[in-house]
Amino acid sequence: MQKPALDIHLEIRSTIDIVTARQHGREMAMELGFAGSEITLIAAAISEIARNILDHAKRGEITFAVVVRHARRCLQIVAQDRGPGIADIPKAMQYGYSTRGGLGVGLPGAKWLMDEFEIESNLGEGTKVTMRKYIKNGNQQSTSAR
Amino acid sequence: MQVPILKQGSYLIASIQSVLSDADMLQLRDDLAVKVGSYRARGVIIDVTVLDVIDSFATRTLRNIAHMLNLRGADTVIVGIQPEVAFAMVQLGLTLEGVGTALDLEEGLAFLDQKTKHHAKAGA
Numbered sequence: 001m002q003k004p005a006l007d008i009h010l011e012i013r014s015t016i017d018i019v020t021a022r023q024h025g026r027e028m029a030m031e032l033g034f035a036g037s038e039i040t041l042i043a044a045a046i047s048e049i050a051r052n053i054l055d056h057a058k059r060g061e062i063t064f065a066v067v068v069r070h071a072r073r074c075l076q077i078v079a080q081d082r083g084p085g086i087a088d089i090p091k092a093m094q095y096g097y098s099t100r101g102g103l104g105v106g107l108p109g110a111k112w113l114m115d116e117f118e119i120e121s122n123l124g125e126g127t128k129v130t131m132r133k134y135i136k137n138g139n140q141q142s143t144s145a146r
Numbered sequence: 147m148q149v150p151i152l153k154q155g156s157y158l159i160a161s162i163q164s165v166l167s168d169a170d171m172l173q174l175r176d177d178l179a180v181k182v183g184s185y186r187a188r189g190v191i192i193d194v195t196v197l198d199v200i201d202s203f204a205t206r207t208l209r210n211i212a213h214m215l216n217l218r219g220a221d222t223v224i225v226g227i228q229p230e231v232a233f234a235m236v237q238l239g240l241t242l243e244g245v246g247t248a249l250d251l252e253e254g255l256a257f258l259d260q261k262t263k264h265h266a267k268a269g270a
Contacts, residue, residue, distance in 0.1 A: 015168035
């Protein structure tokens with residue numbers, strides 16, 4: 001398999017791009033040595049935030065990078081759009097809350113799947129979601145408890 | 147990528163061959179709603195073995211498909227959800243409430259046989 005490029009930007013403009021972003025995230029996670037179940041969690045989180053871009057902002061981009069935080073390497077995924085922004089972030093992060101007839105799972109769900117999740121939004125300017133999953137060392141115990 | 151829909155007795159089998167976009171999922175929903183009528187199918191199996199992720203949209207669409215087909219008089223069973231996919235769905239709090247699920251195609255057929263037999267009895 002071709003080695004995925006690091007620090008890559010992907011445009012999100014159609015539902016096909018959700019699939020592309022998810023597959024890129026999957027390949028990167030695999031390359032970084034994440035376990036199979038973690039790879040699926042990462043792919044699912046990407047799916048949710050990519051769809052959030054499409055549904056609310058029509059277009060945006062997702063950036064993948066490997067960063068070091070607290071002396072540990074992690075896969076960082078940033079989803080950014082210049083859409084309408086979120087008026088009430090705590091409400092948007094409530095499980096089951098949706099403004100468009102969805103399940104209201106997207107953002108809170110993505111937060112559960114990842115180790116870290118940050119969201120910044122300004123009305124009329126857009127939304128930026130940053131999420132990270134730490135790369136676990138071989139014999140380290142799982143820290144997936146939430 | 148269109149999902150092939152095969153007829154097997156009074157059942158339809160939708161065998162997903164590759165990862166699907168949202169648009170493909172909606173197409174599958176519309177195709178099944180029509181084909182259940184044209185083939186007079188009593189049951190539908192949707193094989194999702196190849197799906198690497200079942201996210202909130204896919205879950206909602208699968209639920210909608212099952213409810214639509216139920217209104218058209220057919221039972222639906224989803225087969226082949228992979229262990230990692232099931233794990234991620236649980237983490238996301240996603241459920242396929244009101245939708246039949248089975249391990250694989252064989253179990254799915256047995257599930258539908260059971261269901262349709264039950265209906266036939268109830269209707270007698």
